[in-house]
Amino acid sequence: MEFSGKVAIVTGASSGIGKATALALARQGASVAAVARDEPALRSLIESMPAGTGTIVVRDVTAPGAADAIVSTALDRFGRIDVLVNAAGIIASGSVEQTDDALWARVMELNVNAPFRLMRAAIPHLKAHRGSIVNVSSVNGRRVFPGLAAYNVSKGALDHLTRCAAIELAPAGVRVNAVNPGVTVTNLHRRGGMGEEQYQAFLARSRDTHPIGRPGQPEEVAELILFLASDRAAMITGETIAVDGGRHLTCAR
Secondary structure (H helix, E strand, O other): OOOOOOEEEEEOOOOHHHHHHHHHHHHOOOEEEEEEOOHHHHHHHHHHOOOOOEEEEEOOOOOOOHHHHHHHHHHHHHOOOOEEEEOOOOOOOEOOOOOOHHHHHHHHHHHHHHHHHHHHHHHHHHHHOOOEEEEEOOHHHOOOOOOEHHHHHHHHHHHHHHHHHHHHHHHHOOEEEEEEEOOEOOOHHHHOOOOHHHHHHHHHHHHHHOOOOOOEOHHHHHHHHHHHHOHHHOOOOOOEEEEOOOHHHOOOO
């Protein structure tokens, strides 16, 4: 199997893209440290994995010391780290005028600072095995949309962090890339405060805003993440790759 003998840390593993990625890695032979705050959801995830391939790490990735604790747990359980997938994230509405300091800080803490700290903590161990980092960004890192100021900026920052790390770590054989999904059917927008009726209308509108005619599924994003983390992508680093049905090609509408 493609990831046999390798160890991955996946944040945001209790749902959405993180969950799909953790499952896909385990089914391809990886041992997975699945990180999230929702312990019951993580335990359910582990039950869906091949026996012995997963361990749960119940952590808020923004908490002080979380990055070092997550890395230590993976090392204690599996002895090495080959892949880091930063999939935890949050969306929040608000224009530049409407966004207060607390909202701005909350979005930046989860979408930028937490991935940065985890990358920093994992890098020495990734260097030892010429490993790979994949950050889950967004089409909003490539195109800005009104009313999402903090989210837009956070994903743009994550894309640039990806490029910074890629150029610095390439001599050590560590590759760093990001995926940029469009609208994907997860709980992200509901957790960001969107009601169910509004969310269903949002998904319906995605059939028009995405040239391919539909929103994406978490498993489709996970497939790209696995490719970028695998040896098949040995010459790919510093890329921020759209997996958005062409959404980034369109004008605002």
